Amino acid sequence: MSNSPDSNPIFKTLIIEDDPVTRVIIAKVFKNRGHTVKTCNRAEEAMEILKADDYPLIVLNLQLPGMNGTQFCNWLKLQPKGEFHYLIVGTASEQPEDLKQIIVAGADDYIAKPYRQDILKVRFGIAEQHVLELLHRKELESQLKNEKDLINTVIESAGALIVVLTPDYKVVRYNRTSRQLSALSEAELMNSTFENAFISDEERERVQNKLRQSKLFSDTIRFDAQLVSKDQQIRYVSWSCSAVYTECGDIRHIVCTGNDITERQKTQEKMTYLAERDSLTGLLNRTRLLGSVEFAIQEVQDGKDYSLIYLDLDNFKMINDTMGGHSAGDRLLVQVAELLLKATRGEDHVFRFGGDEFVVILANTNLTQARQVAERINELLQEVVITSIDDSNRVCNISASIGVSEIKADDKAESIISSSDAACYMAKSRGRNRVELFDNHSEEMQTMETDGDWLNRIQEALHHDRFELWHQPIVNIETDGIAFYETLLRFRDKDGTIVPPTLFLPSVERFGLSKEIDYMVLDKTFSVLGEHPECCFSVNLSGDTISDPNLPNIIEDLAFSKNIDSNQIIIELTESVMISNLGQAEETIRQLTKAGFRFALDDFGKGFSSLSLLKNLPVHIVKIDGSFVRDIVNDLSDRVFVHSINTISHHLKMQTVAEFVETEDCLEILKVLGVNYVQGYYLGRPKRLEQSDWEEEAQKRLAIRIDRQFVQEEGIKTFTLSKTDNPVD
Numbered sequence: 001m002s003n004s005p006d007s008n009p010i011f012k013t014l015i016i017e018d019d020p021v022t023r024v025i026i027a028k029v030f031k032n033r034g035h036t037v038k039t040c041n042r043a044e045e046a047m048e049i050l051k052a053d054d055y056p057l058i059v060l061n062l063q064l065p066g067m068n069g070t071q072f073c074n075w076l077k078l079q080p081k082g083e084f085h086y087l088i089v090g091t092a093s094e095q096p097e098d099l100k101q102i103i104v105a106g107a108d109d110y111i112a113k114p115y116r117q118d119i120l121k122v123r124f125g126i127a128e129q130h131v132l133e134l135l136h137r138k139e140l141e142s143q144l145k146n147e148k149d150l151i152n153t154v155i156e157s158a159g160a161l162i163v164v165l166t167p168d169y170k171v172v173r174y175n176r177t178s179r180q181l182s183a184l185s186e187a188e189l190m191n192s193t194f195e196n197a198f199i200s201d202e203e204r205e206r207v208q209n210k211l212r213q214s215k216l217f218s219d220t221i222r223f224d225a226q227l228v229s230k231d232q233q234i235r236y237v238s239w240s241c242s243a244v245y246t247e248c249g250d251i252r253h254i255v256c257t258g259n260d261i262t263e264r265q266k267t268q269e270k271m272t273y274l275a276e277r278d279s280l281t282g283l284l285n286r287t288r289l290l291g292s293v294e295f296a297i298q299e300v301q302d303g304k305d306y307s308l309i310y311l312d313l314d315n316f317k318m319i320n321d322t323m324g325g326h327s328a329g330d331r332l333l334v335q336v337a338e339l340l341l342k343a344t345r346g347e348d349h350v351f352r353f354g355g356d357e358f359v360v361i362l363a364n365t366n367l368t369q370a371r372q373v374a375e376r377i378n379e380l381l382q383e384v385v386i387t388s389i390d391d392s393n394r395v396c397n398i399s400a401s402i403g404v405s406e407i408k409a410d411d412k413a414e415s416i417i418s419s420s421d422a423a424c425y426m427a428k429s430r431g432r433n434r435v436e437l438f439d440n441h442s443e444e445m446q447t448m449e450t451d452g453d454w455l456n457r458i459q460e461a462l463h464h465d466r467f468e469l470w471h472q473p474i475v476n477i478e479t480d481g482i483a484f485y486e487t488l489l490r491f492r493d494k495d496g497t498i499v500p501p502t503l504f505l506p507s508v509e510r511f512g513l514s515k516e517i518d519y520m521v522l523d524k525t526f527s528v529l530g531e532h533p534e535c536c537f538s539v540n541l542s543g544d545t546i547s548d549p550n551l552p553n554i555i556e557d558l559a560f561s562k563n564i565d566s567n568q569i570i571i572e573l574t575e576s577v578m579i580s581n582l583g584q585a586e587e588t589i590r591q592l593t594k595a596g597f598r599f600a601l602d603d604f605g606k607g608f609s610s611l612s613l614l615k616n617l618p619v620h621i622v623k624i625d626g627s628f629v630r631d632i633v634n635d636l637s638d639r640v641f642v643h644s645i646n647t648i649s650h651h652l653k654m655q656t657v658a659e660f661v662e663t664e665d666c667l668e669i670l671k672v673l674g675v676n677y678v679q680g681y682y683l684g685r686p687k688r689l690e691q692s693d694w695e696e697e698a699q700k701r702l703a704i705r706i707d708r709q710f711v712q713e714e715g716i717k718t719f720t721l722s723k724t725d726n727p728v729d
Contacts, residue, residue, distance in 0.1 A: 011035040011128060014055035016046045016072070017090070018064055022115065026059055029120050033128070043067035047075065056084065056131045062091040062102065062110075070105045077106035084138045086130045088123065090115065161198070161237065161258035167251045169194045169211060181229050181237075181260070194256060200226040200234065211241070224261065236262045278352040280330055281337035289351050289359060293413035296361055306407040307370030309360040310420035311340075311377070314399045314432040316356035319386060329356075332386050332398065339384065343377050359417070367406040367437060374402045374435045382433075399433035401425075406438075454507035457493075462520065466492045469524050471537070473684040473694045474657055474677050477670060480698060483677055484536035484570060487525050488686045489517070514542035522558060525569070528689060530562040535689075538570035538600055543577040543585075552591040566596030570621065574602045578617055589618050600657070604645060614652055622649040626660025626680070633665045643673050650674070 013030045017023040018041040027037045038055060040046050043064050049055070058076070062069035069089050076082045089107040102110050108130065111123055155162050156175050164173035170191050174182075182189060182197050189197055194211070195204045203225045210223055221241040229235050237258040244253045278285045284292070296306040313336065319329055333356065340350045340358060347363040360377075362370050378400055386396045403423025407416055423438040430436070461467055471485040491499040508517050518541050525537050545551060559566060571592065578585075578601060589599060600621035601614075605628055614622065624645050632638045642658065649656045658670050661680030670678055684694040 011057065011131065012053075012055045013037050013057040013059065014046060014049060015039045016043060016058065016060035016064065016069075017041065018061060022061075022090075025115065025117075026120070029117065029124065033121075033124065041065075043069070043072040043075075046072065050076070050079075054081065056135060057086050057088075057127055059088045059090065062089050069107075070101055073102070073105035073107050081138075082106070084134050086127055086134060088127055161256075161260075163194065163198065163256045163258070165194050165254040165256060167254065169254065171197055172253070178258075181227060181235060183228050183230055183232070194254075198225075198227050198237070198256075198258070200228050202226065227258075235260055278337075281334055281352050283337050283340075283350050283352040283358070286351065286353050289353065289417070290413045292349050292351075292361055293407070293416055296363070296407050297409065297411060297413065297416075299363070300407050301409045305364055305366040305369075307362045307365045307367055308405050308407055308416055308420045309362065309370060309374050309377070310353075310403040310405075310417070310424040311358040311360070311374075312401050312424050312428065313356040313381075314401055314428075319396055319398070328386060332384070335384055335386075336381065336398075339380050340377065343373070343380055359420070361407075367404065370404050370406070371435060371437060374404050378402055378433070378435060401427035401432050402435045403427060404435060404437050454504050458491075458504060458508060458513060458517075461491055462516065467517075467520060467524075468492055468498075468688065469521065469528060470686040471689050471692070472679060472686040473692075474538070474679045475683045475698075477667070477675055477678050482694060484538060485689075486538045486572070486679065487521065487540070489521055490686075509542070515544045515548060518542055518545040519554065522555065526558040526562040526564055529564045529568055532689065533564075533568075536568045536570065538572050540572045540574075540602065541577075546571075546573060546577065546585040546588055549588065551588050552595070555592060555597065556595055567598070570598045570600050572600045572602045572623070573619075575604050578619070586618070593618060603659075605641065614648055614654070619654060621655045621657060623657040623659055623679075624675070626658075629658045629666065629670070629680075630660045630662060632669050633663065639669065639673070642670070642675070646673055646675055 011030075011034060013035045015023055015026050015030070015037060017026060017039070020041075023039050023041070027039055030037050035057070038049060038053075040049060041064075043060070044066055046058075046060070060069050060072060064072070067075075069091075073087060073089070076085060076087065087107045087109075089102050089110045090113055091102065091110055109123060109127065111119065158175055159177055161178040161181060162175040163171060163178050166172055170193055171189055172191075174189060178198070179186060179189070184192060184197050195208050199207045207223065207225050210221065222239065224236060224238050227235045227237050238261045239256055239258045241254055241256045243251045244255060246252045276284055276288045293308065296308075300306050313332070316329060316332075319332060333352070336358065337350070337352065340360060344350060344360060344362070348365075349361045349363075351359040351361075353359045360373075362373060365373065381398055381400050384398050386398065401424050403420045403426065405416060405419040405423060419438040419440070423436040427434045427436040468490045470488045470490050472488060473482040474484050474486060475481065476483045489501050489505075491501070491504050493499055508514055521539060525539050529535060529537060555569070558564070559569070593599065598620040599618060600623055601617060601619040602623045603625045604614075604622050605625040622645060624642055628638045628641045628645075632642060646656045655676040657677040657679055658675045659679050661667055661670065661678045662682050664682065666680075667678060667682060684692075684697055687693075
């Protein structure tokens with residue numbers, strides 16, 4: 001902490017002490033720590049000071065003239081901002097009743113008199129951390145209030161009709177658009193039924209039946225209906241009605257949102273446009289791409305030249321992370337879309353393929369000309385400057401990796417896209433910020449192109465159910481018994497060979513299939529649990545899946561339908577997935593944790609490697625990355641690292657799993673370090689559950705351990721963990 005008060009202006013401290021010497025001593029300690037300090041000798045004076053200014057940290061003497069410290073604590077905690085103060089009481093009393101009275105009155109800490117400067121510094125350091133937490137909570141509450149005000153403003157000013165109903169369909173709230181369109185007055189609207197207020201006489205019975213046959217709003221109810229407006233004009237409104245539930249599962253409110261779709265033809269055109277366009281950039285989306293490539297192939301068969309450009313922005317995630325979040329990234333994507341439209345002609349087609357990837361189909365353009373266009377696009381991209389949205393005024397230039405391929409008459413649409421994608425990845429592998437042409441004679445290019453073939457293979461495997469669940473035991477290090485199993489995905493190819501996930505998962509992620517694969521794995525896992533209720537499985541999920549707001553309902557429905565207890569499932573997320581998706585996934589994790597499901601942080605140490613992050617991550621188990629475990633016998637630094645993670649995890653009430661345990665020596669060290677569970681080839685290789693022989697392997701390990709003990713007793717030197725090897729010492 002800096003000694004400059006300006007560096008930490010939030011540390012404002014009020015000292016209430018009637019002894020002038022003690023007052024000076026305490027004030028000096030705080031000033032040396034960079035605090036802004038205000039002093040007084042009476043509680044009554046302090047009350048007036050706090051009415052005029054805010055001091056988050058307060059140090060007061062218990063025995064004061066006039067109002068004493070206990071009375072002052074009681075007064076402060078009753079103030080509107082009382083909970084955002086941290087109080088330290090100084091007292092010479094060591095009586096338990098006195099100390100209890102201090103805490104009950106609202107003090108957060110006490111320091112026994114006479115004061116010792118070394119004790120003061122430690123306690124004040126602790127107090128500073130609590131003050132920071134209080135101020136952070138205060139800021140969050142303020143943000144929450146602002147968000148509520150914003151939501152109310154958005155609802156009131158929204159162009160859509162927004163109506164809130166009671167469970168018996170009576171109107172209790174509506175926005176301005178609803179008032180303007182309904183033929184009823186404001187007085188008539190309140191407590192009127194939804195059908196009377198917003199549905200025409202001709203359609204009222206139909207809507208009533210639809211609402212009342214909704215199976216208690218298990219799903220969102222959608223319907224179109226006529227509305228007679230104030231000016232007696234018939235309007236067509238598309239309604240979407242959803243229930244808001246209490247914690248007990250009863251319907252609290254029904255929220256109905258209506259869009260005026262009177263101009264049906266225009267609305268249909270708009271819907272078609274939205275179906276084919278990216279909502280952010282307005283470009284054509286990937287649903288239109290295959291059809292457009294197939295049209296280009298037909299044109300090539302008629303003698304015309306066509307080429308395809310595949311563009312992937314370089315370091316896009318870094319721009320999101322450093323320039324103000326997704327809003328900065330969105331602004332960049334819009335700018336890139338506008339640039340591509342300006343750099344191409346009306347006969348060309350520009351697509352947002354997904355994320356930070358774009359595709360351009362160039363009409364009447366051969367491969368040489370297409371390269372020139374791609375080089376020009378890359379030059380224009382380097383002129384784009386993104387400015388951060390915060391107060392740092394940071395700027396960032398961008399570049400792209402671009403792949404170009406020629407569209408040939410005998411090509412298939414998927415292979416053309418795959419070829420350009422392979423050239424794009426070649427550009428990335430050769431340093432980014434460059435253009436590469438697809439060359440089907442290049443062995444390296446062909447290797448990259450084969451990745452595109454995985455799309456068809458994966459989709460076919462999903463259709464024919466050729467994905468298998470394998471399991472690896474996770475063993476309790478004390479009992480040597482299996483605590484739970486990690487579920488691992490394998491792909492059985494047409495010829496029966498098993499394909500490991502390292503080969504197909506990159507393509508799954510690239511083609512946006514992670515969520516579909518994850519839900520398939522979850523469904524299979526719950527089915528296996530139904531057959532083996534004695535087991536507990538951990539399942540790895542991707543960032544796309546954990547951010548899906550439907551995930552809690554899907555998992556809970558699976559557990560209910562298969563009669564599975566929530567404690568039989570552990571959801572594993574990697575460190576990078578957890579951190580990069582925490583903002584979106586926090587509510588999902590909270591709901592599932594509340595329902596009894598546990599979370600494990602996988603591969604910890606491999607990504608961000610920040611021990612301080614653990615305290616903010618909502619997990620129950622920390623899996624220590626195997627790169628720090630595999631060589632733990634020979635590498636002292638690995639032992640120190642594992643010991644640190646284990647100690648901090650246990651302090652935070654988290655259990656630990658050490659991965660990649662491959663030898664008995666490694667296992668013995670992990671026992672000394674106090675790791676809870678171990679996983680690795682030494683404990684058991686991944687297998688299908690029905691083919692497992694892990695218990696037999698455990699018996700073999702026990703026999704080896706007995707043999708080792710005999711050898712040690714015979715005096716033959718074997719592995720020992722000396723005191724100097726113990727990271728604790």
